[in-house]
Amino acid sequence: MVLTSSAERPPNDLSLRERKKRQTRAALIGAALRLVAERGLECVTVEDISAAADVSVRTFFNYFRNKEDAVTGGGVIAGERLTRVLREAPSEVSVLAAVRTAMLAEAEAIERDPEELMLVLAIAERTPALKPQLIAAGDAVLHDLTSAIGERAGLDPGSHGYPGLVAAVTVATFRHAIFHWYDEGCVHPLTDLLGEALDTLATGLAEPARTSVSP
Secondary structure (H helix, E strand, C coil), rough: CCCCCCCCCCCCCHHHHHHHHHHHHHHHHHHHHHHHHHHHHHHHHHHHHHHHHHHHHHHHHHCCHHHHHCCHHHHHHHHHHHHHHHCCCCCCCCCHHHHHHHHHHHHHHHCCHHHHHHHHHHHHHHHHHHHHHHHHHHHHHHHHHHHHHHHHHHCCCCCCHHHHHHHHHHHHHHHHHHHHHHHHCCCHHHHHEEEEEEEEHHHHCCCCCCCCCCC
16 A cells, blocks of 8 residues: 555646546545544545535546545555656666656655645554555555556566566555654654665665664
């Protein structure tokens, strides 16, 4: 699962219709998160979310199958942003450098607008029923990232393990940095924690020097 704010940051060349669609999707996700954080998942309906986002129930179902999908939809949006930045990186940039750039860009976006991520993490902690949707959202991100890495590397993910391995490590590293950041009260910049994790990976996970402890 990749956890992040659902706020849309669309490219400037998108059509007005597409920008409005993205804004509506983000509004539904934001409304779902706020309501579920306040009332609990079982006390929120699709009708409640639609009313809070100022759209019809029919419009809600144009974007999501159910309220659980709306609550976890921010992870899918994050995956779309990650793969977009990855695909837009200059061709001369290596796969790992492009992945690092995409991950740090997403971390910077979270730092600018952390509210929805905080809601996702708080809701996930107390709502075991959301686990299947969270896993599904993470799987969707992993699939799309694997495809983007395969395109960049010129490798078929179906016959070569490299794209899938890089995608899996990327998602795990991002998730580790986010939970580390959250557990420490968001005191240190997420970009710093993520950068440190990526630097550790670049060393081949070499064991750090041990710090002596005074008796």
